[in-house]
Amino acid sequence: MTGTDTGVGKTVVTAGLTSVLRKNGIKALAVKPVQTGGLQRDGRLVSEDALFFKRSAALEHAPEELTFYCLAEPLSPHLAAWRSGIKIDPKVIAEGCKRLSKEYEVLLIEGAGGFCVPLEDTFFTFADLVKMLDIPLIVVARPGLGTINHTVLTVRYAQMLGIEVRGIIFNGLKKEQVTVSEINNPETIAAMTGVRVCGILPFIAGLSMEKGEPAGLTEQVEKYIDWQVIFERK
Template sequence: MPRPGTLWNHSSPRATSSRLNIMRRIFITATDTDAGKTYVTASLLRALISAGNKVIGLKPVASGREGAAISPDVAALLKAQCLPDSTAANINLYNFGAALAPSQAAAEEGQSIDPQALLGWCKERSKGYDISLIEGVGGLMVPLTDDYLVADWLNDMPDCEILLVVRARLGGINHALLTIDKLNRMGRPPRWIVINDGDNVGEDMLARHQQALAKAGELIIVPHGMACHLPNLILD
C-alpha cells in the first residue's frame, strides 16, 4: 500500500499488477459536490483498464444534465472506459436534468428513486468484473428520496470498500472530519482518503489537510491536475 501522504503525479509508476482473482466493489464518495469524485474515478478507470483489469465504472445516480442527453459526470466515465454515449444506460440508472439533490431533481420530473431497484442494479451491473467503481452523488447526507440518503445507500452495500475524496480548500478540513466521523459512526471507515487539489490551492493547503487528516486513514495527495496514476492504492 502507499504510505500515508503518498504523492501521486505524472511521474508515478503505472499499475503493473496482473488481473485480480477476486471481485471488489469500491464506493467513491466525497465531502461535498465538486470535490473531484468523477475526476478521481475516471483516473482510476483509465489506469486500471490499461493494467489489464476488467473494470467497470458506474454512476448510478446523476443530476444536472441541463438539457443534454446525459450528465457531464456520466459522459466523463464513459469516455474513461472508451464507451460511446449511446451506452450510458449500462453505467447510469437515474439521469435527471436539474442540478439539484436527486430527490428534488427527480420530483421536478415527476419521478422518484427506488432504493431497492438502485441496489439491485448496482449488484447486477458489477457482475463479471474484477473491480467495480461505484461513484456516489454529492456527499453522504444528500437525499436520494425524502427518507433515503447516500449514507443509507452505502450502508446497504456492506461489501463495498470506501474511497473518500476530499477537496482541499478553506473549510475542507471541517467537511472531511465531519464526513469521516459519520462513516466511523456507521461502522464504515474510509479505506482510502484522496485529498484533491481541484482548485489549485497549492502545496501549503495540501500539507495542512494532510496534517489534519493523518490519523483518519490511508492518505493519497493529488496535486492540481495530476490524478493520473492512482491504481496502486487498489491493486496493492
C-alpha cells in the same frame, strides 16, 4: 466513491481510477447511479459524468447503462426527482450495482454531492446505499482551507455507520500556489481519522468535463494516487 461536498472532483477521480485499473489489466467499470443536471442530447437526458467515464476510461457501455436515474435539474437528487415526478427506488440502484459487480472485478460507484445527500423523498442517502451494498468507501476532498472539518466529519460519519473508509484522496492541488494549509491538511486529517491519504491529485490544466477532455488524467492518477493500496493490489 463520495466527496466532502459537490464539486470536489469525485467524477474526475472516479474516471481516472477506472482508467488506471483498466490500463493495468483489471476489468473495471464506473457508474453514477443518480445524475442530476443531465444534458439534453437528441431529445433525451444523458449523464455528463457517465459520458466522461466513457471517454476517459474507454468504456464499452452506453452512458444510459452507467446511470440508473438521470434528472434534468442540478439539484439534490430527492428534490430533482420530486420536481420531475420521478420516484427513485434504492432497490433498483442496489440491484443494478450488484448485477454489474458480478461482471467486473472492480465496480466504482460515484455518489451525487456529499455523503449525506438524500436520494429520494424518505431521505435515503448515499451513505445508506453504501451501507446497503456493504462496500468500502473512498473519500474525495478539496486540499485547501476548510477541508479538515468537512473531511473529518464525512469519514467519522461513515465509521460510525460501520463502513470501511479505504482511503482519502485530495483533488485539484495547484502546486505553484500551494499554501501552508494544503501542506499540513493531509497529515492532520490522517491523524484525526486513522485513514490513509492515498494521494493528492494536482490540478490538471486542459481537463474539461464539459468538453469530455481528460487531458492526461490517467497518467496523473497513476503517478499521484496509490491505487494499488486502495484496491488491495499489493
